[in-house]
Amino acid sequence: MADLHNSSTIPGQSGIPSSARTAPPDADGCGDEVLLELKGISKQFDGNQVLDNVDLTLNRGEAVAIIGPSGTGKSTILRIIAGLLSPDEGEIYVQGNRREGLIEDSPDPVGIGMVFQQAALFDSLSVEENVGFLLYQHSRLPARQIRQIVEDVLDMVGLPGTGSRYPAELSGGMRKRVSFARAIVSNPENPQDRPALLLYDEPTAGLDPIASTVIEDLIRAIQRNNGCSSYLIVTHQDSTIRRTADRVIFLHRGKIQWQGPVTAVDETDNPFVRQFFSGRVEGPIQMVH
Incomplete structure (x- = not known):
């Protein structure tokens, strides 16, 4: 499975200004608009x-982390929001419009991009072909223009000059950044396709602390460079939660047990949050052995 980009297609530190790192989006009022709303969403798999x-609810310009133990539905929420999976019950509204069916059934009013936990690049394609896949397959842009667009996006994610390389030649952190580039590339002739909502599923999983910092900075830089873009990020890593989120939602056993600003995670007395961040075995979160 690869990156999802826009509402109708499923394809799969350098260069980042210091002013874009870890800072929340500018307080320009764009966060007042509700971009996404889930109402009463339920989902079962094999009776579970x-x-x-x-x-x-997610406002335009917000950066929200969904956290909690493994197997509690975090990635499932992302796939439902992306239109890759249907809920059993509930309603989904994107910019006030109710979504009916899956991504291929009807277009959303805003672009939605998804970066999966595994970069999911096409091994037989070069970096340039991977990033430009959407444009090569679903636009009438000349190849020369697509190559320039891809070069610009690769430069944005700190990977200039890598277009001719193949995924096997890249480190794990570099492959992650290529998948980011593929998620945000857009057709300049269709500006409405530019993703207003990005979904990140464990973007720093398996990376060392330095590579994680690069990815965390990149997530914030992409948000700022895209203006009022919003994102939801699923992660277990403490640094990623604190450096990429404005608000945190704690999910356990299919229910939201707590939510609040990231600055409140050290102050709340919620037992789920306290156990999660302390790593204690004792508490309401019981692991299945």
Whole structure:
């Protein structure tokens, strides 16, 4: 499975200004508009209730981390939002418009891009072909213009001059950045395709602390460079939560157990949050052995 970009297509430190790192989006009022709303979302797999009547609202310009133990429905929420999976119950609204069906059934009013935990690049394609896949397949742009667009996006994610390389020649962190580039590339002749919402599923999983910092900085830089773009990020890593999120949602057993600003995670007395960040075995989160 690869990156999802826009509402109708499924394809899969250098260069980042210091002013873009870790800072929240400018307070320009763009966060007042509700971009995404989930109402009463439920989902079962083989009789296992993964999501149980979940309500979630995301404003334009917000950066929200969904955290919690493994197997509690975090990635499932992302796939439902992306239109790759249908809920059993509930309603999804994108910029006030109710979504019916999956991504291929009807276009959303805003672009949605998704970066999966595994970079999911096409091994037989070069970096340039991977990043430009959407444009090569679904636009009438000349190849020369697509190559220039791809070069610009690769430069944005700190990978200039890598277009001719193949995924096997890249480190794990570099492959992640290529997948980011593919998620945000857009057709200049269709500016409405530019993703207003990005979904990140464990973007720093398996990376060393330095590579994780590069990815965290990149996530914030992409948000700022795209203006009022919003994102949801699923992660377990403490540094990623603190450096990329404005607001945190804690999910356990298919329900939201707590939500609040990232600055409140050290102050709340919520037992789920306290156990999660302390790593204690004792508490309401019981691991299955």
